[in-house]
Amino acid sequence: MALFDRIIDKGLLTRRINLVACNVIKEEDVPESKSYEQLSTFDTEETTQSCEDDEKTLEKARALQEAMLTIKH
Secondary structure, eight states, X not given: OHHHHHHOOTTSOOOOOOOOOOSXXXXXXXXXXXXXXXXXXXXXXXXXXXXXXXXXXXXXXXXXXXXXXXXXX
């Protein structure tokens, strides 16, 4: 709350702020990994794992990203 009070503009309204942490573990219990990935706010672990297993889905996502880049350029 101290951070919120320090940063918030008192002249603006704040509707609602929610913060949830699930399956929290100690830092030393996390297995070391050299690979990193950007997670989506809306993905679950099951969704991420099933997409990795499905090569067709990966190809479709890659094609979609290439199309978006082409449109942006």
